[in-house]
Amino acid sequence: MTDESGAEVRPADPCALVIFGAAGDLTRRKLLPALHNLARNGLVTRDLAIVGVAMDPLTDETFRARLAEAARELGPAGVDAGVLAAQQARCFYVAGRFDDPAAYARLRDRLAEVHRGGPTGGNTLFYLATPPAFFATIAEQLGAAGLVRAPGTAGGWTRLIVEKPFGRDLASARELNRRLLAVFDEAQIHRIDHYLGKETVQNILLLRFLNGIFEPIWNRRYVDHVQLTVAETLGVEGRGGYYETAGALRDIVQNHMLQLVCLVAMEPPISLVGEAVRDEKVKVLRAIRPLTAAELREATVRGQYGAGRIDGTAVPAYRDEPSVARDSVTETFAALRLFIENWRWAEVPFYLRTGKRLAAHDTEIVVQFRRAPLALLPPEAGPQQPNRLTIHIQPDERITLRFEAKRPGPHLRMTPVEMQFAYDDLEGDSRSTGYETLLYDCMVGDPMLFHRADMVEAAWTVVTPILEAWAASPPRDFPNYAAGSWGPAVADALLARDGRRWVPPE
Ligand code: BG6
Numbered sequence: 001m002t003d004e005s006g007a008e009v010r011p012a013d014p015c016a017l018v019i020f021g022a023a024g025d026l027t028r029r030k031l032l033p034a035l036h037n038l039a040r041n042g043l044v045t046r047d048l049a050i051v052g053v054a055m056d057p058l059t060d061e062t063f064r065a066r067l068a069e070a071a072r073e074l075g076p077a078g079v080d081a082g083v084l085a086a087q088q089a090r091c092f093y094v095a096g097r098f099d100d101p102a103a104y105a106r107l108r109d110r111l112a113e114v115h116r117g118g119p120t121g122g123n124t125l126f127y128l129a130t131p132p133a134f135f136a137t138i139a140e141q142l143g144a145a146g147l148v149r150a151p152g153t154a155g156g157w158t159r160l161i162v163e164k165p166f167g168r169d170l171a172s173a174r175e176l177n178r179r180l181l182a183v184f185d186e187a188q189i190h191r192i193d194h195y196l197g198k199e200t201v202q203n204i205l206l207l208r209f210l211n212g213i214f215e216p217i218w219n220r221r222y223v224d225h226v227q228l229t230v231a232e233t234l235g236v237e238g239r240g241g242y243y244e245t246a247g248a249l250r251d252i253v254q255n256h257m258l259q260l261v262c263l264v265a266m267e268p269p270i271s272l273v274g275e276a277v278r279d280e281k282v283k284v285l286r287a288i289r290p291l292t293a294a295e296l297r298e299a300t301v302r303g304q305y306g307a308g309r310i311d312g313t314a315v316p317a318y319r320d321e322p323s324v325a326r327d328s329v330t331e332t333f334a335a336l337r338l339f340i341e342n343w344r345w346a347e348v349p350f351y352l353r354t355g356k357r358l359a360a361h362d363t364e365i366v367v368q369f370r371r372a373p374l375a376l377l378p379p380e381a382g383p384q385q386p387n388r389l390t391i392h393i394q395p396d397e398r399i400t401l402r403f404e405a406k407r408p409g410p411h412l413r414m415t416p417v418e419m420q421f422a423y424d425d426l427e428g429d430s431r432s433t434g435y436e437t438l439l440y441d442c443m444v445g446d447p448m449l450f451h452r453a454d455m456v457e458a459a460w461t462v463v464t465p466i467l468e469a470w471a472a473s474p475p476r477d478f479p480n481y482a483a484g485s486w487g488p489a490v491a492d493a494l495l496a497r498d499g500r501r502w503v504p505p506e
Pocket of ligand 1: 164194232234251252363
């Protein structure tokens with residue numbers, strides 16, 4: 001079988017995919033469209049069974065209608081009517097409470113029928129798309145109902161995908177790991193980070209390790225500093241209740257941004273299969289130097305948006321969003337400076353910033369190189385700008401390299417110019433929700449893009465002291481940035497103190 005670009009693809013072995021939280025937003029917006037997209041591209045066969053589980057009183061028919069509606073409205077590449085009809089025929093629903101053993105007995109009977117009705121070989125993938133409070137309970141109930149088969153036993157594999165957030169600090173993440181690992185083997189658990197499903201994020205590894213020109217200069221000798229920005233124009237979009245328990249540090253930095261740091265900073269893995277990549281990533285997390293008491297005060301910044309304008313439209317302050325406390329001290333912006341203490345990166349600052357309701361939607365990584373050692377041209381030729389490699393992750397997927405060139409004319413004058421690679425220029429279908437790769441990888445048993453228990457704990461080890469320091473001294477200046485701005489002024493001061501500035505997104 002080939003995909004739309006003509007490349008050979010291997011469909012995943014058929015399985016029963018059981019989605020807990022099947023009536024929720026994630027299932028509608030991402031999982032169902034991604035499953036249809038996978039089927040359209042021949043990456044799953046029509047034998048894949050989808051079993052939705054939730055408290056809502058749906059039926060097989062109404063769940064099938066939801067699949068069709070989600071694929072039509074949100075499918076990134078449109079709908080194939082024949083493929084959709086086949087998918088609907090293998091789509092089922094079990095209503096029940098996540099803590100009710102009777103629901104699991106019904107699920108067990110339903111799964112037995114599903115496995116009898118198609119060549120799934122008993123393979124079962126459980127997807128926890130529920131609020132995090134249910135993660136451990138569901139795993140334990142699955143175990144008690146005899147639905148978890150140990151790896152290597154006959155009768156098909158059992159795997160588990162766990163959505164974020166995975167814990168809310170180091171202690172709770174450890175406790176969740178402990179409870180999941182009492183039922184599942186680590187090799188069966190796939191802790192998802194949807195950032196790792198993005199094409200350009202995966203491309204960071206290939207850019208660095210499949211090209212000979214970047215690695216020799218990818219270190220403290222040539223790199224001045226690294227900036228990572230995850231800027232959203234969106235607010236909390238009706239998720240105020242969740243966001244009040246999270247904040248920007250937990251929501252974005254602990255998972256997505258630290259994963260980006262790992263991809264930029266890791267050593268070359270010995271292979272792109274198996275555990276090699278995850279081994280290198282966890283070394284980066286462990287090498288992040290704990291912040292000193294002074295750094296916790298001066299090298300971390302938090303903010304919360306007040307009212308403002310986004311694209312010309314007035315938007316309310318965070319504290320005026322639904323389900324948000326009027327005196328909330330939850331941060332909707334976070335910035336920090338980290339150092340990775342190893343031979344490659346010692347003394348190279350990594351600056352991270354993320355926020356909601358910022359001036360532009362933009363996720364990018366800037367690797368700024370040191371200036372050339374000698375300024376050959378006089379000051380009137382213009383300031384000599386450092387070289388920069390920018391990996392634009394969204395909304396447009398591009399990589400640009402900035403360097404100095406001579407301005408045409410009789411005088412020696414400089415101007416910065418850019419070489420650019422745009423992902424859109426490549427052939428192939430990159431239209432995806434980001435979940436296709438992750439679902440497919442889990443079905444074929446490739447763990448590379450998922451968080452391992454030790455990675456999650458190492459990431460919480462980085463972030464927990466900041467959370468604690470912030471909790472111990474509540475902010476007195478919230479809201480401290482207007483919606484539609486680039487965050488609080490103190491975030492600029494963080495870099496200015498080091499003689500640097502945030503690179504303005506284009
Ligand atoms: C999620 C966060 O993990 O990532 C959201 O919970 C955030 O708050 C989202 O909006 C951003 O993802 P993306 O893919 O739109 O950058």
